[in-house]
Amino acid sequence: MANVICSWLSLWLLASFTQAAGPAPSSVGAGESRSSASVSDSSNDPGAGDWQLETIQRDDGTVHQGLILAEREEEIELIEILRPPGKPMFAVIRPLRKNEIAKIQRLPAPERQRLIERVDSFRRRALVEAGRMEDIELRRASIPDGTRWIYEGAWFRLESTADEDLTRRSIVRIEQIFRAYRLVLPPGIDASNELLIELYGAMDEYRSEVDRLGLQIVHPAFFSASENRIVAGSDLNAYAQRLASAREHHARVRQKYRHLNQTFPNRLAAVLDKLRSQGYSEAEIELESRLRRSMWQRDYDAALARIDSVERRNQARFAEVTRQMFAMLYHEAFHAYVRNAVYPDPDQRLPRWLDEGLAQIFETAQLDGDTLRIDAPDPVRLRHLQLDLASEQPLAIAQLLDAADDRFLDSMANEEARRLYLYAWGLAYYLTYERDLLNRQRLDRYVANPDGLGSVARFIQMIEMPLPRFEAAWRTAMLDLRPYAAP
DSSP, rough: OOOEOOHHHHHHHHHHHHHSSOOOOOOOOSSTTTTTTTOTGGGGTTTTTGOOOOEETTTSOOOEEEEEEEESEEEEEHHHHEOOOSSSOOOEEEEEEGEEEEEEEOOOHHHHHHHHHHHHTTGGGGGEEEOOOOGGOEEEEETTTTTEEEEEEESSSEEOSSSSSHHHHHHHHHHHHHHHHHSSSSOOOOOOOOEEEEEEEEHHHHHHHHHHOOOOOEEEEEEEEEETEEEHHHHHHHHHHHEEEEEEHHHHHHOOOOOOHHHHHHHHHHHHHHHHHOOOHHHHHHHHHHHHHHHHHHHHHHHHHHHHHHHHHHHHHHHHHEEEHHHHHHHHHHHHIHHHHHHHOOTTOOOHHHHHHHHHHTTTTTEEEEEOOSSOOOHHHHHHHHHHHHHSSOOOHHHHHHHGGGGGGSSOOOOOHHHHHHHHHHHIIIIISSSOOOOHHHHHHOOOOOOOHHHHHHHHHHHSSOOOHHHHHHHHHHOOOOOOOOO
């Protein structure tokens, strides 16, 4: 049987989400007009307005300023620093195609290092902008069980049985989450696409693969560490067929209305001629002409607007149809990313509580349009954790740190496993976003554990304070934490 890493808590929380009272927090989109993803620490920096930034100018004259994070054969990845007048500064990760770039102004080494240090304090809260579907290079491959779309990226290879359009949409989403991984936990080695992601466009195909491997898995994605492979499935093809049918219908309606619009002058002229023959004055005919033109233009615009609105809702349905699959894929892909690019040495792994805690942060990343936000706390997990922390016997951090791996892989119905996942999420969130303690230097030492410390002593060494004082601060912070609400 393949060595499969699973998140049992995730499905339970996904089910709880649909029953939870109150709205989920909204995420924010990229752009200068949105300020809710502000850089809280650096926005108060008295010198923030004087930052020296690297500049990229596109062919169309658009200018982006920030820090170049990575440069690959066809793309530059920029963390853009945005400072709208009268609003907090915030950052957006933008992938920029090299063939659209006219000019790049880089900083000298000393100034660039200073910028890196400044950006590092808030990079984990940056928004992540999606790439463009049309930039995805796909090739069609014939295989014994049918046809697949193949994508060769910098961080993974993907094979998909979904249709081309939805395969492109999926790749954009997966590339987006990999950018987010690199923000929170930068890679320790160069990019590698040895990881294989298999995306099935029908759940019966996915179930067949699960059965072939002899696995007992109910959720729509899993990671086989032994094969370095992620397998995910959703009814994408059924959705694609419905979407194509709707598009065809809308195309026919548009064509009909455009024909009516083109023939409207002739139809109007015929009506006006009839009015003249009936003895109406030219003033009355002119008034009737203006009224009919106005009414037709209103009806025509309204009809096309309705079609556009329905098509936007149909496109948004993609996120709903794939929500559960992408949640689990984001979770499992994080495990794969860590093992492939951050800590590939089998003797140096993230402890299970931290690996699962961070994976849950990415699993609940919030998508608003084409922009991904990962720093907003998941309202469902937060609510469950707060209830547990306020109970008579909350879980101690030491119990989480000492928990054996197999206690995380227990049954979905196991209350102990659910609590471990909740506390792992809360502790990972606090370390990442409230205390900024997961920088690479500190984390590398924690993972390597050169002094051979036990789980609790090793953690105390990382946080550099007595555990009781840290635990009290963590509990207070998590009980006071509120779901993000868009302004």
